[in-house]
Amino acid sequence: MRVRGLWCGAGDAGMTKESVDAFVERVADAGFNLILPNLKQGHGRVCWPSKLFPSQIADGYQDFDLPRHLIDACTRHKVELHAWFIDFMEGVQHPNPKWAMLDKNGNPTDSEMLRGKRFNARWMCPARRPGYTDQWLVPLYREFAEMYEFDAVHHDYVRYPGDLAPDQYCFCDYCLEHLPLWAGYVTRSMPERAFNHPTYDREYLESHWEPSPRVLPSDWASLSRSEKSRFLLEEGFFEGGRKDLDHFFYEYRTHWITEFNRECANAVRQARPGMKISSAIFKNPIQSGRFIGQDWRRHAPYVDVAMPMDYRDHFPGSFDDYLVLLAEPIEDQKVWARDFREYYPGAAINFMFWEEEIPLKALALAAEFGDRTNAVVFFGQIAARLAHEDRELHDEIAKWVGFGGAGDLRDAQRYVSHKREQFFSVPSGGSAPAFATRLRVFADNPPKSYWPKEKLERLVGTVERTGVDGLILFCEGHLHQYGLWETARALFV
Ligand SMILES: [Zn+2]
Incomplete structure (x- = not known):
């Protein structure tokens, strides 16, 4: 690119x-x-x-x-x-x-x-x-x-x-006064005239829109801010017609x-x-x-x-x-x-x-709460990555949640989706296991190798295949955080 x-x-x-x-x-x-x-x-x-x-x-x-x-x-x-x-x-x-x-x-x-x-x-x-x-x-x-x-x-x-x-902005004094003028809900020179259509001779009320009747209700000036706001967002061009004033609000x-x-x-x-x-x-x-x-x-x-x-x-x-x-x-x-x-x-x-970050954070939290019941669900989603980064920590968690079969992510996924009920029936321990602090340190700053670099490669590849000749990434700090400088270099240089 x-x-x-x-x-x-x-x-x-x-x-x-x-x-x-x-x-x-x-x-x-x-x-x-x-x-x-x-x-x-x-x-x-x-x-x-x-x-x-x-x-x-x-x-x-x-x-x-x-x-x-x-x-x-x-x-x-x-x-x-x-x-x-x-x-x-x-x-x-x-x-x-x-x-x-x-x-x-x-x-x-x-x-x-x-x-x-x-x-x-x-x-x-x-x-x-x-x-x-x-x-x-x-x-x-x-x-x-x-x-x-x-x-x-x-x-x-x-x-x-x-x-x-x-939908809730803006109803400042300026907008309350100027939106109706901008949209032609009232004329500047004859603001009090209703200008209703002389005859309503067609089936659809809205087909009489062209002479620009006064849209504001006759008591407009005495309405409160919230009543005016509600009218401008929720009422209709014609009283009794379609509730279409939101169109003008968005415009x-x-x-x-x-x-x-x-x-x-x-x-x-x-x-x-x-x-x-x-x-x-x-x-x-x-x-x-x-x-x-x-x-x-x-x-x-x-x-x-x-x-x-x-x-x-x-x-x-x-x-x-x-x-x-x-x-x-x-x-x-x-x-x-x-x-x-x-x-x-x-x-x-x-x-x-998200797949690597959210379950890791949730797992660290669950361990701190001594909540085995939920910990097993989060652990199952990242067990393979954890095992790869810190085998000892992985094994301690696995022992605690009674789950040692995380060969790879697919196993873990299967385990989580098919045997979850069994684990939900295990009563929550209530006290934090010894490794909770170590897990917290890991979760707050995982080793760079924890993050699957191929995600960036796949993303860039997907964008490249669309034929566009550029890509803007957010942001520089994340290249540090997820250890992606070398991956970027390999892709872009
Ligand atoms: Zn405003």
Whole structure:
């Protein structure tokens, strides 16, 4: 493949000129020729000496000009350089809370709970003007483009929140006022007139849509925020008609994300003609248009390089299912991305290892709880790998759970699926076995050889067979974590 890219954390490059050069050299040596360091981070901090918003500079980057050193190192090692920005997700301490997205109760995203924990980020409203988009985000892109001759800037989180309440934003004051105007639910010059159709002379109520009757109910002004929000998301264009206003709600969100792309491209291309714009987007723009306002087919005039995140966690099923399913959206993406100058699918390294990682973590936990009943199920899934890495530890666990027949993964799988009932009947021991601490140490930092390197080979092979001429991997830290530098080198150099 011609283009081999890698998303990286800013911290991966270290804080000296020498460490940045060593970092880029290591990446280039493993065969990567494009990197995307994260320079506007998830908590809203930036990793360059910004003159616009000096209070938002991440610690240490006031004095250490990381982008400058990255340019030098990437020029030396012939690596293409994209500045990765987290767009609409900010820290909870963002200095202008008025620009935050609000739900139907007027609360920002950090008031939500996600998987049992408080959601620790504040998403900003893409629509509000003046607001976060035109007063903060676009100016940051402009400043970066003016200061640094990177090959590209890179969008991420260019959307509404997805794993968090995908229908509940945004109902800020601006959106409550402007969505109805944008969608033509009311006229500006005669806002009180209902403009009902003179005759309803056709079978389908919706066939009378064209004179644009007033959609808002007559008591709109006196409705509460939650009542207005409910109306905009759940009611219909015609009272008594189809409940179709959600269509306009989703279109409104898609419009503003597209509009941001347009404004950003204007600013970047004016500041530095020739600088490219790339974008990390979701795998299916039709679905992401509905759920997160990201119909990226519409971004083509404003984005040069499409990089859909075809991560395993965006697909159902096992790793083998993933390799089969992955080829499908790539074929579709070739069409969806045909108006972009370049298109490279992205894949995540960490999610490849669920089969090895999740049962190992669960097993360590079960041992700490003295829970033999569940431990046997998790052990069965990784027994062969454990035996290969640490025979002694494997045997101790096998003895404890009363299971010694893990010849290979297939045996273990058969054992787990056919003899599980027998083991569920064994009462839980209740106290942690002696090896629990050793197992915890192993699980927290397994030897690199624990991870099946062939998963990366199979993934890259699958992508290669689709005929695309690039692949972007997430991320640099995972190459360390799963010990994949040599595998990458063998594949890419
Ligand atoms: Zn809003």
